[in-house]
Amino acid sequence: MALGKKYTDESENEITTPEEFKEMIEELFLLNGVLNIGDFIPWLEFLDLQGYIKRMKSLMKKLDRFYEHVLGEHEARGRLLKDNYVAKDMVDVLLQLAEDPNLEVKFERDQIKALIQG
Incomplete structure (x- = not known):
């Protein structure tokens, strides 16, 4: 699981509701x-006769x-826990890789978002 269940379960997720998240993925x-x-x-x-390009741009802003x-x-969780930090999901692993100075290819924020989405 890339993001964890907290984005699809009913919770205090202030950025999007599970229904909005589902609609974004379906779109x-x-x-x-x-x-x-x-x-x-x-x-x-x-x-843009079919309106798809406009819809794609709108969706990408939301995503x-x-x-x-x-x-x-x-x-924020990584900064809070510092030494006791343990990766819980793929996002944590990708962020750890992005901070690794020994990598030949540096991960940027946009690349991490693409890998999460992909």
Whole structure:
């Protein structure tokens, strides 16, 4: 489990409700599978005839805000526990890798969000 159950269970999650989270994931799956006319007829792409590009941009703003909140929570927990910090989920592991100075390829925040989503 990448994020843990706290984002899908009823709790005091102030960033999104489980219903909103479910809707965002359903919209993500829908938009990943649609056929956009602009992909097949490039000179019509700027018109966004089906409205998919607008929906994708709106969804990505919501997801980015959500992922920033998740990363912020995990970083705060890591700073609070310091020496007693134990990774509980994939986000914790990715944040630990991002802080590792010995890695050949440095993880950036956007890459961590992509891996969480993927």
